[in-house]
Amino acid sequence: MMRYLLGRLSQAALLLLGVTLITFALLYILPADPARQIAGRSATAETVANIRTQLGLDLPFYQQYGRYVTQLVQGDLGRSYAQKTEVGEVVASRLPATLILMGAAIACELVIGLVIGIFAAAQQGRRSDDVVMMLSFVGVSTPQFVASLAMLYTFSVLLDWFPVGGYGEFKHVVLPAMTLGLLGAGWYARMLRSSMIDVLTQDYIRTARAKGASQLRVLMRHALRNAVLPVVAMIGIDIGLFMSGAVVVESVFGWPGIGQLAWQAIQQVDIPIIMGVTLVAAVAIVLGNLLADLVAPLIDPRIQLR
Amino acid sequence: MVNNTTRIASVLVFLLVLVAVCAPWLAPYPPEETFFDGLTLEGAPLAPSARFWFGTDLLGRDLFSRVIFGAQTSLIIGVVANGIALTVGTVIGVFGGFLRSWVGVALMRFTDLMMCFPALLLAIVLSAIFTPSLWIVAMVIAMVNWVQIARVVYAQTVALAERSFVEATISLGATPARILFRHIVPHLVPTLIVYGTLGIATTVLLEATLSFLGIGVQPPTPSWGNIIFENQSYFSTAPWLVFIPGAAIVLMAVCFNVLGDALRQVLDPTLGARRS
Numbered sequence: 001m002m003r004y005l006l007g008r009l010s011q012a013a014l015l016l017l018g019v020t021l022i023t024f025a026l027l028y029i030l031p032a033d034p035a036r037q038i039a040g041r042s043a044t045a046e047t048v049a050n051i052r053t054q055l056g057l058d059l060p061f062y063q064q065y066g067r068y069v070t071q072l073v074q075g076d077l078g079r080s081y082a083q084k085t086e087v088g089e090v091v092a093s094r095l096p097a098t099l100i101l102m103g104a105a106i107a108c109e110l111v112i113g114l115v116i117g118i119f120a121a122a123q124q125g126r127r128s129d130d131v132v133m134m135l136s137f138v139g140v141s142t143p144q145f146v147a148s149l150a151m152l153y154t155f156s157v158l159l160d161w162f163p164v165g166g167y168g169e170f171k172h173v174v175l176p177a178m179t180l181g182l183l184g185a186g187w188y189a190r191m192l193r194s195s196m197i198d199v200l201t202q203d204y205i206r207t208a209r210a211k212g213a214s215q216l217r218v219l220m221r222h223a224l225r226n227a228v229l230p231v232v233a234m235i236g237i238d239i240g241l242f243m244s245g246a247v248v249v250e251s252v253f254g255w256p257g258i259g260q261l262a263w264q265a266i267q268q269v270d271i272p273i274i275m276g277v278t279l280v281a282a283v284a285i286v287l288g289n290l291l292a293d294l295v296a297p298l299i300d301p302r303i304q305l306r
Numbered sequence: 307m308v309n310n311t312t313r314i315a316s317v318l319v320f321l322l323v324l325v326a327v328c329a330p331w332l333a334p335y336p337p338e339e340t341f342f343d344g345l346t347l348e349g350a351p352l353a354p355s356a357r358f359w360f361g362t363d364l365l366g367r368d369l370f371s372r373v374i375f376g377a378q379t380s381l382i383i384g385v386v387a388n389g390i391a392l393t394v395g396t397v398i399g400v401f402g403g404f405l406r407s408w409v410g411v412a413l414m415r416f417t418d419l420m421m422c423f424p425a426l427l428l429a430i431v432l433s434a435i436f437t438p439s440l441w442i443v444a445m446v447i448a449m450v451n452w453v454q455i456a457r458v459v460y461a462q463t464v465a466l467a468e469r470s471f472v473e474a475t476i477s478l479g480a481t482p483a484r485i486l487f488r489h490i491v492p493h494l495v496p497t498l499i500v501y502g503t504l505g506i507a508t509t510v511l512l513e514a515t516l517s518f519l520g521i522g523v524q525p526p527t528p529s530w531g532n533i534i535f536e537n538q539s540y541f542s543t544a545p546w547l548v549f550i551p552g553a554a555i556v557l558m559a560v561c562f563n564v565l566g567d568a569l570r571q572v573l574d575p576t577l578g579a580r581r582s
Contacts, residue, residue: 030435
């Protein structure tokens, strides 16, 4: 177990190093000039040159990257160009909002997706199965911004049940979380349905039925526990996805999370923040997958970690 | 396996392609024409009427014509971006799975690395680097979407390379190139058809999202995403400006998803074994 974990973690460290290298290289060839951005429009060429030297932007690529990695290993993510504060602090201040939205969205996905998936598997081949599967197709085919605007129009403009945006109270999280949850539930429902249908053809399900177990008991006790594994992997993927992928929902609803920060930083060419956010998102992706793999044997003892 | 949903989806896909190809003849007005009487006296967009079927947008252009030409943009990007992603993903996946040397290992490690990238963030950074045009947007989407295809193709290639018919061909003295192109690649075709179809849906959604953020297809070229981007400030007073192109995006993505899923059930060899 310990060896497995060490192996995975060192692998993860290498992958993350690769992510920083590629992102750094991409931002290096960015045509926008951060020094000019910081200096402002009216600055003289001399001021811009000074800032460039100060930030080390005139150094060759490998030296700049070397400097970044050396600082990174010491836990220093650099300073934001636009806000003149530590990147670590800026990112940390955005984490709670993103984590709240992530938790709420995954909870919505699970509740809606599991109910629909189990229902569809139990009704397999009937009209009701077709209808809910069609709905799940609509869920996975709707871009986040269309769903966000539709939710806003229905529940804020027409019905006036929830505020248009904001952060801090329960009523603020409902619409963004439901938007992400409804769309993501489509994936969960489809995945659970197909894995339930596979499990329902197994011999032990026939045995359970033969012993007189009710349909509900067969579905929940015997089938679901064996079919739920892909769903766990999916939660792992979503942890990584929502850490950065909620860019659209966060900017439409004015949710002060990592995604909104990333979007602002890209518009301002705030390279240290873009680096920091990409790194945090990559860490979440790697950790999400690792967590899913670690939880798998707890759910299904037949699985062994290699 | 072919049910009514699939039939309807196929017909709709056919119609969408038809609309995209015939856009110049179907659209009542040129998509970039600004009408002097296309706005109210206060300068707000017009509601749908007999003259402007979907109303006018914030600049007084005919929304119906823009939506029709938007189909063209979406399909061009869908086909081009997805074609590039499919080609790159297949080449990397096949060689990653077939070459036992360090080249194969390096290709797959690189794919693993790309899996760790936040896809949307990567696409946004890439579009910020290059000044977006139709073809650049297609390239950006391809650079993000090939990863998934490479993983699938890799897994299939590895599985195929261990099958006994490949072993038999080796023992008959076939060259590696012959094994690869005559015996392994043809077996990948069904998978590629399935992922090619599903990929169009993914591509259309990503293009719409980038255009909605203002870094995809640039106005005045109409795309469903940038129509919403341009008009979002009117979304509470003139919701059709947002929800008609929005519905078009969803419709196209649903159709390609339904079609791809139906193709998978017919073609995917890994599913066939498990179906009772």
